[in-house]
Amino acid sequence: MEFNRIIKLLRKERGITQKQAAEDLGVSQALLSHYEKGIRECGLDFVVRVADYYNVSCDYLLGRSAERNGMMLSADDLPNPDKMKDNVYHGSVLPTMNKKLISNSLNVLYAKISECHSKALTTEVSTYLMMAVAKMFRLLYSAEPHNAPSLFSVNARRWPNYSDAVMQMSEANVEALLAGEDLKCGEGVKDPSCLAMTTESLTREYPLYTPSLLNLVKTSETHVKGLTPEE
Numbered sequence: 001m002e003f004n005r006i007i008k009l010l011r012k013e014r015g016i017t018q019k020q021a022a023e024d025l026g027v028s029q030a031l032l033s034h035y036e037k038g039i040r041e042c043g044l045d046f047v048v049r050v051a052d053y054y055n056v057s058c059d060y061l062l063g064r065s066a067e068r069n070g071m072m073l074s075a076d077d078l079p080n081p082d083k084m085k086d087n088v089y090h091g092s093v094l095p096t097m098n099k100k101l102i103s104n105s106l107n108v109l110y111a112k113i114s115e116c117h118s119k120a121l122t123t124e125v126s127t128y129l130m131m132a133v134a135k136m137f138r139l140l141y142s143a144e145p146h147n148a149p150s151l152f153s154v155n156a157r158r159w160p161n162y163s164d165a166v167m168q169m170s171e172a173n174v175e176a177l178l179a180g181e182d183l184k185c186g187e188g189v190k191d192p193s194c195l196a197m198t199t200e201s202l203t204r205e206y207p208l209y210t211p212s213l214l215n216l217v218k219t220s221e222t223h224v225k226g227l228t229p230e231e
Contacts, residue, residue, distance in 0.1 A: 002063025003047070004038035010054045011036075013198040025049055066214035068199065101219070104212030111206060115194045120186025121177045128170040135163050 022032040034040040051058045059065040177188040202210045
């Protein structure tokens with residue numbers, strides 16, 4: 001299911017035409033087009049050829065790994081942004097793994113934002129992310145009826161819709177800023193080339209954190225695909 005998307009992505013990232021890639025891989029352009037569109041399935045020998053051609057692993061091509069080298073990450077493989085000595089929370093590795101994926105991914109996200117030199121963009125992205133964390137914390141806090149509700153100043157009835165509205169507004173502002181529009185909160189991004197990136201360039205620029213980001217994206221898309229009706 002992932003193969004057709006990934007081979008097209010790799011070709012686009014390398015800036016290679018479909019005709020050139022087909023010639024190099026020893027197939028017709030029509031056949032490669034069918035592979036990239038998912039119309040036809042290829043044999044194992046072609047998968048290996050593509051892996052060698054783009055210098056990636058077969059596991060990556062088949063969508064089994066989010067990393068080009070095919071590595072399957074564990075919590076110990078991820079750099080800990082907090083430099084904590086204890087790598088496990090309460091005997092469970094899952095919270096540690098997820099926390100590292102999110103924290104490390106944020107390092108890449110903010111690094112790319114900083115290259116845009118837009119304070120407004122930083123503000124709106126931060127507002128969105130902080131609101132998401134606040135929403136989850138309030139749900140956890142409010143689950144215990146003995147916790148004092150006075151911690152929060154916004155009425156419990158209004159909070160869900162109001163917080164959603166703030167997140168939607170921030171997301172809309174981010175889209176506008178990235179499109180170059182100036183808003184009350186500041187100037188838009190005039191040159192989107194500052195956001196040019198490929199999986200290869202991200203791995204090169206942020207070798208410690210990109211694996212986390214790619215795995216976070218893969219995990220998130222898995223959740224989304226679980227909601228998509230089968231065709």
